[in-house]
Amino acid sequence: MNIASDQADLADLVVARPEGLYCPAGDFHIDPWRPVERAVITHAHSDHARFGHRHYLASRAGANVLLSRLPGISLQTLAYGERIDLNGTTVSLHPAGHVLGSAQLRIEHRGRVWVASGDYKLDPDPTCDAFEPVRCDTFITESTFGLPIYRWDAPQTVFDGVDSWWRHNAAQGRASVLFCYSFGKAQRVLASVDAGIGPIFCHGAVEPLNRAYREAGVRLPPVRLVSEMPAKDKAAFRQALIVAPPSAQGSAWLKRFGDYSDAFASGWMRLRGARRRRGVDRGFVLSDHADWPGLQTAIHATGAERVIVTHGSVEPMVRWLREHGLEAGAFETQYGDDTVEADAAGADETAATGSVSFEPESVGKQNESADKDVTPVDPESSA
Amino acid sequence: MKRFAALYTALDATTSTHDKLEALTSYFAAAEPEDAAWASYFLAGGKPRQSVPTRLLSEIARERAGLPAWLFEESYHAVGDLAETIAHILPPAQRNSELGLTQWIEHRVLTLRGAAPEELRTRLINYWDELDWGGRFLLTKLIGGGFRVGVARQLVVRALAEVAGVDHKRIAQRMVGWTDSRQKPDAVRYLRLIAPEATSDDAQSGAPQHDSDLGLPYPFFLAHPLQADPATLGDPSQWQIEWKWDGIRAQLVKRGGRVWLWSRGEDLITDRFPEVAALGEALPEGFVIDGEILAWEPGASAPLPFARLQPRIARKTLTKKILADSPATLLAYDLLEAHGKDLRMTPLAERRAQLDALATTVDSTLARDLLRVSPLVSAPDWQALAALRDESRARGVEGLMVKERESMYGVGRTKASGTWWKWKIDPYAVDAVLVYAQRGHGRRASLYTDFTFAVWDEADGVRTLVPFAKAYSGLTDEEMRQVDAIVRKTTIEKFGPVRSVTPTLVFEIGFEGIQASPRHKSGVAVRFPRMLRWRTDKHIDDADTLAMLKGFIDDRAG
Numbered sequence: 001m002n003i004a005s006d007q008a009d010l011a012d013l014v015v016a017r018p019e020g021l022y023c024p025a026g027d028f029h030i031d032p033w034r035p036v037e038r039a040v041i042t043h044a045h046s047d048h049a050r051f052g053h054r055h056y057l058a059s060r061a062g063a064n065v066l067l068s069r070l071p072g073i074s075l076q077t078l079a080y081g082e083r084i085d086l087n088g089t090t091v092s093l094h095p096a097g098h099v100l101g102s103a104q105l106r107i108e109h110r111g112r113v114w115v116a117s118g119d120y121k122l123d124p125d126p127t128c129d130a131f132e133p134v135r136c137d138t139f140i141t142e143s144t145f146g147l148p149i150y151r152w153d154a155p156q157t158v159f160d161g162v163d164s165w166w167r168h169n170a171a172q173g174r175a176s177v178l179f180c181y182s183f184g185k186a187q188r189v190l191a192s193v194d195a196g197i198g199p200i201f202c203h204g205a206v207e208p209l210n211r212a213y214r215e216a217g218v219r220l221p222p223v224r225l226v227s228e229m230p231a232k233d234k235a236a237f238r239q240a241l242i243v244a245p246p247s248a249q250g251s252a253w254l255k256r257f258g259d260y261s262d263a264f265a266s267g268w269m270r271l272r273g274a275r276r277r278r279g280v281d282r283g284f285v286l287s288d289h290a291d292w293p294g295l296q297t298a299i300h301a302t303g304a305e306r307v308i309v310t311h312g313s314v315e316p317m318v319r320w321l322r323e324h325g326l327e328a329g330a331f332e333t334q335y336g337d338d339t340v341e342a343d344a345a346g347a348d349e350t351a352a353t354g355s356v357s358f359e360p361e362s363v364g365k366q367n368e369s370a371d372k373d374v375t376p377v378d379p380e381s382s383a
Numbered sequence: 384m385k386r387f388a389a390l391y392t393a394l395d396a397t398t399s400t401h402d403k404l405e406a407l408t409s410y411f412a413a414a415e416p417e418d419a420a421w422a423s424y425f426l427a428g429g430k431p432r433q434s435v436p437t438r439l440l441s442e443i444a445r446e447r448a449g450l451p452a453w454l455f456e457e458s459y460h461a462v463g464d465l466a467e468t469i470a471h472i473l474p475p476a477q478r479n480s481e482l483g484l485t486q487w488i489e490h491r492v493l494t495l496r497g498a499a500p501e502e503l504r505t506r507l508i509n510y511w512d513e514l515d516w517g518g519r520f521l522l523t524k525l526i527g528g529g530f531r532v533g534v535a536r537q538l539v540v541r542a543l544a545e546v547a548g549v550d551h552k553r554i555a556q557r558m559v560g561w562t563d564s565r566q567k568p569d570a571v572r573y574l575r576l577i578a579p580e581a582t583s584d585d586a587q588s589g590a591p592q593h594d595s596d597l598g599l600p601y602p603f604f605l606a607h608p609l610q611a612d613p614a615t616l617g618d619p620s621q622w623q624i625e626w627k628w629d630g631i632r633a634q635l636v637k638r639g640g641r642v643w644l645w646s647r648g649e650d651l652i653t654d655r656f657p658e659v660a661a662l663g664e665a666l667p668e669g670f671v672i673d674g675e676i677l678a679w680e681p682g683a684s685a686p687l688p689f690a691r692l693q694p695r696i697a698r699k700t701l702t703k704k705i706l707a708d709s710p711a712t713l714l715a716y717d718l719l720e721a722h723g724k725d726l727r728m729t730p731l732a733e734r735r736a737q738l739d740a741l742a743t744t745v746d747s748t749l750a751r752d753l754l755r756v757s758p759l760v761s762a763p764d765w766q767a768l769a770a771l772r773d774e775s776r777a778r779g780v781e782g783l784m785v786k787e788r789e790s791m792y793g794v795g796r797t798k799a800s801g802t803w804w805k806w807k808i809d810p811y812a813v814d815a816v817l818v819y820a821q822r823g824h825g826r827r828a829s830l831y832t833d834f835t836f837a838v839w840d841e842a843d844g845v846r847t848l849v850p851f852a853k854a855y856s857g858l859t860d861e862e863m864r865q866v867d868a869i870v871r872k873t874t875i876e877k878f879g880p881v882r883s884v885t886p887t888l889v890f891e892i893g894f895e896g897i898q899a900s901p902r903h904k905s906g907v908a909v910r911f912p913r914m915l916r917w918r919t920d921k922h923i924d925d926a927d928t929l930a931m932l933k934g935f936i937d938d939r940a941g
Contacts, residue, residue, distance in 0.1 A: 147454075147457065147458050147461055148448060148450055148454065148471070148472045149462055149468060149471035149472055150471070261399070271461070271462055271467070271828055271829065272467055272825075272828070273463055273464070273823075273824070273825055273826050273827060273828025273829060273830075275396075276398070276825065276826035277826050277830075277860060279398065280398075281397050281398060281399050281402065282396060282397065283396070313461075319454075323451065
């Protein structure tokens with residue numbers, strides 16, 4: 001035995017590198033933002049899943065969605081809970097409850113266990129597997145809504161609110177336009193509203209994700225594309241719910257619905273200020289991230305003694321955890337951002353509408369633009 | 384309480400006037416009169432006095448939520464509103480309360496005032512435990528001061544008019560003084576407010592049947608900003624033109640041998656201005672004058688700046704010194720009631736003639752001495768008027784008022800009965816550098832939108848940036864987002880909620896007035912500063928200097 005090998009044993013299983021989070025023992029990256037040799041992807045939102053890596057490893061449940069957004073990548077998939085060996089580390093993926101296919105990454109090496117959460121939520125969601133607490137020594141957690149002001153109502157309460165808004169509008173003969181992120185939130189909304197109230201339409205950016213979800217076996221109600229209707233036919237939308245990405249707000253596209261009421265579904269809608277800035281008739285507080293109590297529950301359930309916070313309200317969460325006797329620190333990452341405003345939903349659509357070329361040689365070009373686009377984005381968006 | 388909280392939440396949740404009106408009418412249609420009385424009081428702008436000190440309120444809430452002070456503070460800065468922060472952090476409700484609004488207000492809210500901290504603690508926690516999010520937010524707003532509802536008074540009037548089936552102008556008339564805190568809203572007063580038939584205080588009569596309504600003013604008629612070329616208004620002779628005074632808009636009411644002075648916010652300010660009250664005493668019975676209270680030294684050619692009036696409003700007791708430092712006068716410009724007769728449907732030119740006559744023929748010499756009428760400005764054409772308007776600063780006024788000679792005295796900002804225009808001079812403007820940023824409140828919560836601006840001080844041969852004004856309004860939402868992002872990227876240091884930033888951004892800052900002020904580091908105090916535009920074309924070296932800013936003060940004196 002020597003001191004050097006002791007130190008190697010105690011070395012961190014995950015460290016922050018300029019290109020992304022990195023596991024030195026297993027020689028792979030986790031959701032890296034610059035091109036790497038091997039990337040483990042927690043979920044397909046585009047601040048976590050980017051073009052340009054040589055090999056991808058992700059959950060089988062999310063394969064459809066990931067390939068629809070990053071077509072042509074070299075992808076290996078794992079069933080939830082399935083273990084594989086990567087350079088002497090044991091690696092497995094476990095449901096994170098965030099969106100379809102989202103996973104926490106468990107890494108075991110010489111008796112120590114680290115878990116990287118990616119993004120997660122504890123609330124039930126009919127479109128993805130429920131969050132599964134994984135015991136570990138060190139937990140790398142998100143903290144998008146890491147302030148005690150963020151507490152979600154039960155999802156059913158929120159959807160009851162959406163239903164009654166829609167029903168009220170339908171009774172008045174006006175369309176209900178609901179803005180939400182195309183990937184994840186849109187499908188969760190579709191699967192949860194009362195489809196008996198009226199017809200449901202969606203924006204072109206939402207449909208490719210619906211297709212990927214359906215192919216993965218998620219049940220969604222019948223949905224038509226807005227573009228299927230004749231351009232002048234406003235009557236078709238009078239009783240309808242229209243699901244659109246946030247970027248559609250304020251665009252000429254909305255003119256075709258005639259009289260409409262609009263709403264935005266996001267955890268940020270918890271704050272009145274954010275809701276008023278958004279300038280919609282209604283804000284529904286619906287998030288795919290854990291709220292403050294949810295973050296505490298999840299962290300506690302891992303039994304971890306050390307917690308590393310990646311994005312969101314990092315400083316308050318770190319200080320809070322330290323005051324509660326945990327060893328806590330932070331990783332600087334390019335996931336999410338603490339600004340409420342940024343939402344690069346435009347990029348979301350580029351990926352979702354399938355305008356990305358399948359030709360391998362074009363992948364390099366995609367990388368370049370992805371590299372330049374290092375601006376952090378709304379943590380709830382997929383862009 | 385539950386229903387009013389639901390209404391409050393509904394009004395807050397929507398930006399649509401139509402939906403707000405719908406929420407209001409369905410509330411009033413179903414509410415008990417005693418609850419509706421309180422509800423309409425709050426909706427019309429009535430404010431309960433703060434009954435729990437802010438510090439104690441925060442402390443009780445954060446203890447209840449089990450949060451350390453720093454995290455409460457952090458949360459507050461993210462939310463930008465204390466009551467909202469408290470509503471967010473409290474643990475879920477334990478019980479359900481069916482108590483009505485009146486019970487809540489009269490037995491719970493109003494009785495909190497002056498209670499011992501321990502009692503407050505027990506009671507507040509109990510109350511919070513009975514309420515959902517909306518109820519907690521409302522309750523905390525009510526007891527913490529700063530309560531307001533996002534609904535225009537006009538909309539409340541319309542809703543009440545619809546429910547009562549009464550003309551909305553009549554309701555508006557009855558609602559004047561409704562939020563006067565000396566009277567408790569109750570079912571009797573509410574039923575009178577929405578009574579279908581004309582009550583004697585509606586119009587044409589200066590003798591209201593209820594003593595408490597005797598001193599009520601009329602709803603103020605408000606002017607619109609003139610943005611078009613004045614030439615579009617046609618022949619200037621069709622317009623009555625006056626200076627736009629920068630004081631406190633007020634109505635002086637003399638009825639039943641008593642005098643009331645009301646501000647535009649419908650606060651009773653009689654005791655704040657004994658000189659004006661003395662004028663009222665000297666007036667004959669049944670007169671109501673509309674005008675502007677100004678600080679004006681006897682014999683001076685121009686009024687004192689508005690800031691000199693502030694101690695008259697702000698200080699609890701008016702000392703001899705304050706009275707002497709800011710002598711007040713009412714500059715009359717309209718006559719709304721004469722000998723008990725409502726003149727509001729009489730054309731302005733005729734009202735003005737009666738006002739002039741009153742000033743010269745009134746029996747009391749005291750009134751003749753005290754009653755000053757706002758002088759008329761005349762010139763052959765708009766060009767000449769524009770030239771006069773350019774003299775505004777030297778005259779201590781804000782521009783010109785242009786009132787249709789045939790106009791009736793309408794209610795609020797209506798154009799239905801003839802229009803009043805305010806033709807204001809452009810504000811002072813300087814290019815200044817953003818040096819500190821703080822997160823905003825309300826619709827700017829969480830964003831860095833409240834800024835401190837600096838100009839260059841070139842004294843002693845060294846150029847340094849000296850802060851001189853804070854401003855938060857004037858940017859579009861898109862610009863707010865962009866500036867917020869830059870603030871985050873260029874932060875040098877954080878001091879609590881405030882960040883100092885590397886100076887890179889230049890804004891044109893407009894303001895209405897400027898005064899020398901030894902209390903400010905820059906030596907000047909400006910009035911109503913706001914951002915006119917973001918000068919993306921300017922480098923910080925191009926920003927203006929303190930010397931230039933101080934030059935405005937000298938211009939004014941000249």
